[in-house]
Amino acid sequence: MLLPILAPKTHRELEADAISLGIAMQITNILRDIGEDLERKRVYLPKDFMNEKGYTIEMLYNQEINPAFISI
Missing domain, CATH: 1.20.5 (Single alpha-helices involved in coiled-coils or other helix-helix interfaces)
Known part of the structure; x- marks a missing residue:
């Protein structure tokens, strides 16, 4: 604008x-804001991207930082 x-x-x-x-x-x-959002039970990462990279919600809640997360 x-x-x-x-x-x-x-x-x-x-x-x-x-x-x-x-x-x-x-x-x-x-x-x-990923960490803060997780504390509030919110996820704003697109599911399509997560699925495409093989990264799950469970991995996110377990705070797994791996190549799949990095590639999102």
């Missing part, structure tokens, strides 16, 4: 990068 204001002459060229940055920031926020 701010891109036309911050870069009025180039905002159209920067739009795809701005969207990617927004997604990256949201993923970072989700990852940062």
